Amino acid sequence: MKKTYLVTGGAGFIGSNLVHWLLDSSPDAQVIVLDKLTYAGHLESLEPASRNPRYEFVRGDIGDRTEVESLFRRIEPDVVFNLAAESHVDRSIEGPAAFVQTNIVGTFVMLDVALHWSRGREKPPTFVHVSTDEVYGSLGAEGRFTEESQYQPNSPYAASKAGADHLARAYFHTYGLPVVTTNCSNNYGPYQFPEKLIPLVTLNAIESKPLPVYGDGLNVRDWLFVRDHCEALHLVAERGEPGETYNIGGNEERTTLDMVRGICRVLDESGPKRTTPHHELIRHVDDRPGHDRRYAIDASKITETLGWRPKTSFDDGLEQTVRWYVENREWCERVAKGVYERERLGLARGEK
Numbered sequence: 272m273k274k275t276y277l278v279t280g281g282a283g284f285i286g287s288n289l290v291h292w293l294l295d296s297s298p299d300a301q302v303i304v305l306d307k308l309t310y311a312g313h314l315e316s317l318e319p320a321s322r323n324p325r326y327e328f329v330r331g332d333i334g335d336r337t338e339v340e341s342l343f344r345r346i347e348p349d350v351v352f353n354l355a356a357e358s359h360v361d362r363s364i365e366g367p368a369a370f371v372q373t374n375i376v377g378t379f380v381m382l383d384v385a386l387h388w389s390r391g392r393e394k395p396p397t398f399v400h401v402s403t404d405e406v407y408g409s410l411g412a413e414g415r416f417t418e419e420s421q422y423q424p425n426s427p428y429a430a431s432k433a434g435a436d437h438l439a440r441a442y443f444h445t446y447g448l449p450v451v452t453t454n455c456s457n458n459y460g461p462y463q464f465p466e467k468l469i470p471l472v473t474l475n476a477i478e479s480k481p482l483p484v485y486g487d488g489l490n491v492r493d494w495l496f497v498r499d500h501c502e503a504l505h506l507v508a509e510r511g512e513p514g515e516t517y518n519i520g521g522n523e524e525r526t527t528l529d530m531v532r533g534i535c536r537v538l539d540e541s542g543p544k545r546t547t548p549h550h551e552l553i554r555h556v557d558d559r560p561g562h563d564r565r566y567a568i569d570a571s572k573i574t575e576t577l578g579w580r581p582k583t584s585f586d587d588g589l590e591q592t593v594r595w596y597v598e599n600r601e602w603c604e605r606v607a608k609g610v611y612e613r614e615r616l617g618l619a620r621g622e623k
């Protein structure tokens with residue numbers, strides 16, 4: 272069946288990868304992006320889709336009810352993928368207000384418009400609310416987050432995502448809107464804004480600049496290649512059970528130091544030549560305030576119920592990703608120009 276997908280935050284990292292995924296994998300689908308184009312959103316990331324007649328870009332804010340209502344009336348979405356968000360933990364430490372506004376209030380507006388627009392229609396849109404494993408807080412050396420884990424968000428970013436997840440849940444339980452929530456681990460891949468670990472370290476390394484590692488570098492994250500995440504989101508939209516939540520992870524736990532050394536290894540083998548190995552550029556810097564020690568995802572529910580599992584091995588995914596940043600330095604320079612100079616963010620100085 273020909274479907275219309277609305278992707279909020281489609282000019283961001285995961286959103287742009289999702290748009291390319293949907294256009295490539297669903298030959299009849301219409302894909303409409305709603306994005307405010309904050310510092311993290313870039314039309315350059317959607318350039319490969321720009322001449323596709325099945326794609327449309329709309330600049331707008333998910334918190335603007337009038338705008339969202341008129342978009343729903345015009346495009347009549349079958350599926351809403353809600354990815355628009357403020358997404359950087361360090362920025363949430365410096366200025367949490369935008370996180371509350373977009374992540375909580377914006378998600379509320381999207382849910383409420385979806386509900387009211389669908390009343391009287393044959394079928395309400397499936398609302399896929401995209402969230403993070405960070406809502407569950409921090410783990411010790413053992414254990415993994417399941418869908419039943421308690422919410423214990425520790426950063427303003429995680430708290431704002433948790434608030435949105437609760438609203439998404441309530442719109443299913445109270446009003447019957449077919450909402451499915453996903454909680455995913457750290458993504459990596461092309462089109463990620465250079466403030467995040469992998470692009471930042473890659474770009475600094477090829478310019479022989481210091482590679483900053485927070486604290487002792489032994490914080491653990493689970494890593495998932497972004498295209499595997501997009502495949503999971505598409506599957507959840509098609510076959511996920513309304514009202515359910517699905518954890519999505521790569522089953523690839525790495526410390527920050529492992530990750531940075533992995534990037535250095537790829538560059539030693541195939542990047543610009545240096546006289547000394549890239550890992551000699553590593554510098555430990557002050558830790559992030561309240562830095563969660565370990566996240567790990569148990570993704571067995573989505574594997575058992577929907578048959579999804581990640582296809583990309585960590586080594587392959589990392590190599591593809593590092594190469595992409597080396598080959599797309601112009602994209603990195605264009606998106607960061609005037610808004611980010613790879614400076615340190617998030618040392619808890621309070622709201623700006």
Ligand SMILES: NC(=O)c1ccc[n+]([C@@H]2O[C@H](COP(=O)([O-])OP(=O)(O)OC[C@H]3O[C@@H](n4cnc5c(N)ncnc54)[C@H](O)[C@@H]3O)[C@@H](O)[C@H]2O)c1
Binds near residue numbers: 356463
């Ligand atoms: N990146 C990860 O590793 C990861 C992991 C799990 C979950 N998530 C979640 O996935 C989603 C996408 O993450 P990302 O890394 O692609 O983020 P991103 O920061 O790269 O992109 C966010 C996009 O949202 C847009 N946006 C921000 N505020 C908006 C508003 N008010 N209205 C409309 N658009 C707005 C931005 O312009 C940008 O294009 C987020 O909801 C995030 O919480 C991300």
